[in-house]
Amino acid sequence: MFDFLVNWLANVPTFALPYALAALGLIITEKAGVLSLGAEGFLLIGAMSGIGVLLGVGDYPLLALTVAALAAAALSLVYALLVVTLRVNQVIGGLALVFLAQGMTGVIATRAGWTSRPVDGLHTVPLGSLADIPVLGPILFQHDPLVFATVPLVALVAYVLDRTMFGLRLRAVGDGPDAADAAGIRVALTRYGAIALGSALVGLAGGYLSVGVAKIWVEGMSGGRGWIAVALVIFARWQPWRALGGALLFGGIEALIPRIAAIGVALPQYLVLMTPYLATLAVMIWICLRQDGRSLEPRALGVAHLREERR
Amino acid sequence: MPLLSTAPQRPGPRLPGRGRITVEIRQHVPRWYQGVVLACGLVVGMGLATAILVASGVGLSDLLQEFVIVMVTSRGSLTAVLVQAGPLAIVGLAAAVAFRVRFWNIGIEGQMILGAIAATAIAIHDVGPAPVRLGLMMLAAALAGMAWVLIPAVLKIRIGLNEVISTLLLNYVAFNGLLQLLYGPWQDPVSSFPNSKQYDLAERLGSLGWGDLTWALPLAGLLTLLCWWLLNVSRFGFLSRVAEANPRLGEGQGLPMTRVMLAAALLSGALAGLAGFSICAGVEYRLTQSFFNGYGFSGILIAFLARNNPLATFVTAVLVGVLYVAGQSLQVFYGIPSAMVQLIQAVIVIGVAASDFFLRHRVRWVPGRRPDV
Numbered sequence: 001m002f003d004f005l006v007n008w009l010a011n012v013p014t015f016a017l018p019y020a021l022a023a024l025g026l027i028i029t030e031k032a033g034v035l036s037l038g039a040e041g042f043l044l045i046g047a048m049s050g051i052g053v054l055l056g057v058g059d060y061p062l063l064a065l066t067v068a069a070l071a072a073a074a075l076s077l078v079y080a081l082l083v084v085t086l087r088v089n090q091v092i093g094g095l096a097l098v099f100l101a102q103g104m105t106g107v108i109a110t111r112a113g114w115t116s117r118p119v120d121g122l123h124t125v126p127l128g129s130l131a132d133i134p135v136l137g138p139i140l141f142q143h144d145p146l147v148f149a150t151v152p153l154v155a156l157v158a159y160v161l162d163r164t165m166f167g168l169r170l171r172a173v174g175d176g177p178d179a180a181d182a183a184g185i186r187v188a189l190t191r192y193g194a195i196a197l198g199s200a201l202v203g204l205a206g207g208y209l210s211v212g213v214a215k216i217w218v219e220g221m222s223g224g225r226g227w228i229a230v231a232l233v234i235f236a237r238w239q240p241w242r243a244l245g246g247a248l249l250f251g252g253i254e255a256l257i258p259r260i261a262a263i264g265v266a267l268p269q270y271l272v273l274m275t276p277y278l279a280t281l282a283v284m285i286w287i288c289l290r291q292d293g294r295s296l297e298p299r300a301l302g303v304a305h306l307r308e309e310r311r
Numbered sequence: 312m313p314l315l316s317t318a319p320q321r322p323g324p325r326l327p328g329r330g331r332i333t334v335e336i337r338q339h340v341p342r343w344y345q346g347v348v349l350a351c352g353l354v355v356g357m358g359l360a361t362a363i364l365v366a367s368g369v370g371l372s373d374l375l376q377e378f379v380i381v382m383v384t385s386r387g388s389l390t391a392v393l394v395q396a397g398p399l400a401i402v403g404l405a406a407a408v409a410f411r412v413r414f415w416n417i418g419i420e421g422q423m424i425l426g427a428i429a430a431t432a433i434a435i436h437d438v439g440p441a442p443v444r445l446g447l448m449m450l451a452a453a454l455a456g457m458a459w460v461l462i463p464a465v466l467k468i469r470i471g472l473n474e475v476i477s478t479l480l481l482n483y484v485a486f487n488g489l490l491q492l493l494y495g496p497w498q499d500p501v502s503s504f505p506n507s508k509q510y511d512l513a514e515r516l517g518s519l520g521w522g523d524l525t526w527a528l529p530l531a532g533l534l535t536l537l538c539w540w541l542l543n544v545s546r547f548g549f550l551s552r553v554a555e556a557n558p559r560l561g562e563g564q565g566l567p568m569t570r571v572m573l574a575a576a577l578l579s580g581a582l583a584g585l586a587g588f589s590i591c592a593g594v595e596y597r598l599t600q601s602f603f604n605g606y607g608f609s610g611i612l613i614a615f616l617a618r619n620n621p622l623a624t625f626v627t628a629v630l631v632g633v634l635y636v637a638g639q640s641l642q643v644f645y646g647i648p649s650a651m652v653q654l655i656q657a658v659i660v661i662g663v664a665a666s667d668f669f670l671r672h673r674v675r676w677v678p679g680r681r682p683d684v
Contacts, residue, residue, distance in 0.1 A: 078661075082665060086665050086667075086668040087671075087672070088664045088668070091415055091475060092664055093664065095417065095608075095611065096657055099657040102650070102653055102657075103656070104654055104657075106648055106649070106650020106651075106654070107367070107648045107650045107651050107654050110650065219650070227480060228480075231476050268495070269491070270487040270488070270491035270494065271488075271491055274483070274488070277480040277481075277483045280476075281477060281480050281481070284472055284476065284477065285466065285472060288466070288470040289470055306334060306336075308333060308335055
């Protein structure tokens with residue numbers, strides 16, 4: 001039982017990290033008032049480009065993660081063009097983007113022959129004797145560099161959003177774009193920036209899924225994690241630290257599945273695989289029942305801004 | 312300069328030296344203009360799709376051959392398109408009915424799975440006498456689809472849970488349920504493949520005697536007419552228009568807006584369930600683990616292009632059927648990945664969605680004045 005707990009806890013960060021990064025990215029985008037249903041698509045683009053770098057350029061996992069983030073940011077400009085400049089309904093735009101990314105990654109990866117080819121990927125950071133500490137070692141010190149970078153990243157995003165001029169402008173655009181416009185903030189530009197920056201983080205999460213966890217590309221490998229991240233942001237009430245907590249919760253649930261299988265408990269496999277989605281649904285219901293979840297929602301979330309329409 | 316006098320002027324001490332672009336909301340959009348803009352969006356989308364296909368190594372003449380000439384000259388291709396069009400038209404209706412009342416049913420694939428599971432349960436357990444079994448399967452499929460959409464619909468109405476995410480999450484739940492059945496109790500005893508055993512003859516939609524065409528197509532046609540009557544003629548259609556335009560106004564007038572939304576959501580789920588049934592009983596004759604793949608998205612695309620109009624849905628479904636069939640031959644003869652069909656659909660949706668901007672807005676160039684005037 002004790003070994004089971006240690007094994008499980010040691011695996012939680014790996015499973016929680018994609019949720020944490022994706023939710024962090026979505027918070028940036030949504031704080032600027034742009035609904036981001038495209039997360040699933042950005043995860044896929046990031047995951048595929050990461051593997052593409054490893055197979056096409058060479059075994060440079062950090063370069064692969066960078067390219068994953070950049071690729072998602074580049075694709076997010078299409079989304080920004082649609083919903084910010086052309087004022088397309090953000091639900092339609094987000095869904096269209098997911099489908100675009102699904103099609104694109106399928107076509108590109110198949111043509112390039114990247115599908116189902118294992119890669120070396122990301123390694124754990126050698127921390128010497130720290131990693132050998134009996135219980136704490138595996139849980140805290142046997143991880144890859146991105147796990148160690150995540151907490152500082154959450155702190156950075158929380159600081160920038162809450163305490164800097166840039167964060168203030170971004171939140172102003174998300175809460176009251178008309179007033180922000182009148183105050184001289186460039187609403188469209190800020191939203192483009194928030195979308196690109198946020199989507200880059202989601203792309204990084206996707207890159208981590210393929211480069212750091214699975215070490216292989218399979219079509220549709222994000223498996224709905226993007227949608228779970230969208231729900232997670234609501235659960236976290238658009239606050240970075242709470243998003244990290246939520247990510248650990250969902251990562252913890254997901255990390256249980258292979259652990260339970262590993263100790264030889266025979267559970268109906270596919271019914272167990274439903275749990276992350278059912279847990280997400282349960283959490284969403286809980287938030288709605290508490291009634292206070294929505295109060296911290298950016299007030300102009302999902303509303304396109306047009307100066308000429310200002311009242 | 313007549314433009315200057317009508318364009319809205321922003322007050323300020325300095326006039327801009329350069330001109331600028333202004334965007335106005337159009338109050339009234341004439342029908343012909345809607346058509347022109349939709350056509351432009353389609354042309355842009357299809358142009359981009361063509362460019363992508365040409366870039367992946369398919370010549371323009373090959374595209375003309377696969378997408379147009381084959382469709383009108385070869386009977387086999389034409390029937391293949393119509394075989395695809397049946398289920399596509401039904402999922403298109405499922406999306407259109409829900410979107411009409413602004414219920415974003417993204418869970419069509421999950422409802423298709425539930426419908427197909429219910430129909431297959433009737434089929435493999437031989438429920439009821441053979442002559443009425445098809446009817447029982449249809450009924451079960453519709454009810455199961457309804458039940459699956461009832462969860463997010465009630466959650467939306469009762470506690471305000473956003474249906475986009477809940478319907479989507481339930482897709483994954485339904486899919487894992489399907490796998491649990493197909494890798495477990497329903498696995499084919501003959502081949503041990505993860506699909507159900509073949510349906511008996513009494514459990515299949517009959518052939519129309521023209522290629523592989525079955526009664527799935529007339530079923531789709533019938534449902535199209537039914538939905539057209541519901542949305543355009545009946546009282547429900549009127550109420551759904553109010554729900555689409557301004558539900559709060561309807562509520563204020565004492566109209567049963569909540570019930571209209573629930574009814575539309577349930578109808579959407581029932582249609583999606585029937586679509587699942589029509590693929591299993593009319594095309595594949597068994598329950599497989601991927602029969603629903605891509606139909607959810609195609610349904611959304613069809614409803615979007617058809618502007619939630621049931622009759623236009625059917626026509627659009629036939630055109631998407633052309634894309635499916637041409638996509639298959641591009642895959643076989645030119646090595647184009649199957650994901651290309653989805654990519655093309657996404658590009659066309661984006662083209663049309665972007666063109667909507669020009670439908671709802673008027674873009675003007677307001678020339679600037681020289682500072683010394």
